[in-house]
Amino acid sequence: MQSNERAINREAWFGIAPAVLLLAAVQGYPILRGIYLSFTNTSLLSPNRSTFVGLRNFTALFNLDSFQITMVKTLVYATGSVIGAVVLGLAAALVMNGAFPGRRLVRAMILVPWATPQVAVALVFVWIFNADYGVLNYALSSIGLIDGGVLWLNDPDLAMGSVLLVTIWKIFPFSALVLLAALQSVPASLEEAARIDGARGFAVLTEITLPGIRRTILVLVLFLSIWSLRRFELIWLLTQGGPVRATNTLVVDLYRQGFVNAHLGRAAAIGVVGFLASILITIVYYYVEQRSARRAGEA
């Protein structure tokens, strides 16, 4: 019996060994190294020479006004992109739920943003947002909404909104399709029963349908939040965190500190803060999930 168990362990470990090796090398070791770097004053110019400086990188960060701005920008970006993607995704899923002609085509079309590489997304949106010749300004001014060239990406008041717009455009297809699958798993008879019991349109949605996909929404919010803390390329390619830090989220700040200012230690400290934020979100998620599962009698 015991040898059997040992054999199972051995076979299983043979199976996961390549993955463990790969993840240990390219994720595990780097994260430990990254955490270590956050306690040093390592510079990009001599990455192998480092002095231990304790918590100095962290205290320096939290004393910087600019880092507080970064935290606020990160929060705005995360909240905005998650709410935008979930609300828009839900609306799209509700519209697509059920049979209509051309349904498969629409589902394929809706995937286009999700499939388009970020570099191409950034390039085309920079052009669409162009103040003088961009099609967005042209469209808005020809229907009289604006007067003259709006600096979508170069106005500190508008840049975050513009970056959010592009982000939501890019990620809402994912939430739409996840939510659509969840909606289709809610039995039609529940909604019919609610209609007989006197719930109308909006009430059926909020009393029956949304509670039915509650778990999916929670998981979706968790992943979208974590991904929004990680998202770098799109923001970097659109604004490089500017103008004047208007779109400077944690990861953008990290990249700037490490690769523009060559201060690897401080960059690593920013990374640790971001990592902790992700863990915090997960803890909150578990708390909310447990509580609402208990309320719904699933626990």
Next chain:
Amino acid sequence: MTGRRVGGVARTVAIVVMVGLTIFPIYWMLVTATTDTSRLFLDAPDLLPNFGHLAAFAAALDDTALLLWLLNSAIIAVGTTVLTIATAWFAAYALSRYRFRGRGAFGLALFATQFLPEVFLLVPIYGLFLTFGLLNRLEGLMIVNAAFVVPVATWLLKTAIDAVPREIEEAARVDGAPRLAIQISIVAPLVLPSLAAVSVIAFFHAWDEFVFALTFISKADLRPASVGIASFVGELTTPLDVIMAASLIYVLPTLIFAVFAQRYVIGGLVAGSVKG
């Protein structure tokens, strides 16, 4: 009755608007790529593509290194896909079929990788690759990309293998097939849609990836398309229509995938998330 019919009209309008906004940027890429440079900077832009003007596509292929970049991207993407499948398959099978010591820890580790910002790992991995001579090597990018796809891939494949009845494998065992042969010739064909989904995800993760390639590749002739096309920005020599034509060529494979492979990919992806 009439209320429901109005609902139908409103829904059609909503779908049309949604799809329109969704594909507009790609449409605009096409319009820009097929418009002569002299007509791009007008107060009232041309709103329709001009298929008589395809010079920008020719220029993108002839005057830039686009073909070489695409070739590099394809090599990296294929390598990433092979490495991902080879690694994730056995891990997924073990997770699904064995109750082994360390199983929980391994599952948690897979989940934890979702927390790590790529940019945070950029520097330590750079140091590592410097030591092992993997900088300026396409293999290096394959390894990094695979490491970021393997957790998702393992999870998707595990979910799929979970759905394969054990009886099928037990029947094959009774017939005397060795374990490894069962995994590959019995189980794998049954989860083919998920394997396809994972391949597509791995391929396009690598096709899309930018920041590692930007940092690890300094030789111009090893650049993948993402870095190459991004390099158009800021340098002022390439005309806008050529940039858009190059982008469109770069985007095209992913769009074709979106239209044709969506059923499998979304199926696999969504099954994983809804259950998770």
Next chain:
Amino acid sequence: MTITLTGVTKQFGAFKAVDNVSLSAGERDFVVLLGPSGSGKSTLLRMIAGLEDVSSGTIEIGGRRVDQMEPVERNIAFVFQTYALYPHMTVRRNIAFPLIMQRARGWHHLPFIGSIFKRRIERMPEVRERVESVARSIGLDEMLERHPRTLSGGQRQRVAVGRALVRNPTIFLMDEPLSNLDAQLRVEMRAQITRLFGQLGKTFVYVTHDQVEAMTMATLVVVLDHGQVQQIGTPREIYEHPANEFVARFIGNPPMNIFVGRRRGDRIAIDDGGPVLALPEHVRRQTADGAVLHVGARPEDVLVTPGSSGAGTAATVSAIERLGPETLVGIVFGENWQRRYGETSVEDFARLGGYSTLKPGDRIEVRFNEDRLSFFSPETGQSYSAPATIQSATAEALP
């Protein structure tokens, strides 16, 4: 409340799921819509409920035309095959849900904020008392705070009934409510629904494919096939005087035995070499001499005696099913009786009371209860109706 359907049709493209159905049910009728799957019975029920639009025709409940109304305005209750309990609500909230919907304002439906108000409505004395008295009446008062997923199949079914009762609807609609229960529970719940019907004294419309449910519960059975009404009548009329061959074969287990007969003067000769039987006067009036008819005999009207004394037609036992209180005897008729009905050889059955000692291969003699046979036209399948059943025999006639 009475229910009157006039020419109700449901069309999906070119396909008619429900085809020109007319029927009327009285104040205290238990109407069972009975038919094989795909017969349109569920679609018809869903049209009465308002879950499905009517392509043409009208539906009246209590003399009021309802076919353009929302389900809730029709004041009906509906018990679903899957029960459709709201999984995220307690039993109490499930039963209270129709009452909460009656009292809630629009903004009470908003997520999060609305839950406070919904709880307040749930605690209003008149709501609470109503919910608890309904729960008591169906034996669920101990389970009000539990969630549906923790209940057994039978308990879930009762919650579904409770939710139907609480609003005090005028009509109860049920869509195969017992089909997800095991056999024993099904018998129990059947009795409970019948009792409920007796206590409430309201109109029930009940969909099933199970003829036992139809025979035991209904006051009025509507047999449907291919979207069309085959017969409307009491269980007894349907069984004893099937309007056509479909009903004859669909109702009864084993189904009615059918033979091909040819009229010879005042009598009818069965198949080639079969017995010659009496032909009732009303059939003689509707047919000419020499006409070909289909003759139906219920298994209990096929009389079997062992041996070969020559009193009946010789046959052999092909199979025996002893069910306890009765025995089913499969019959193969002798060489010189050629069965003519059906494409392949049809096995005929007789039903004997008690525990028979016959065994396969035994020689037997067969006679018929000649005054209880049914006669059908081979062309239309319609029965040559007896004067007593003429009112309920055809689809167009309303009882």
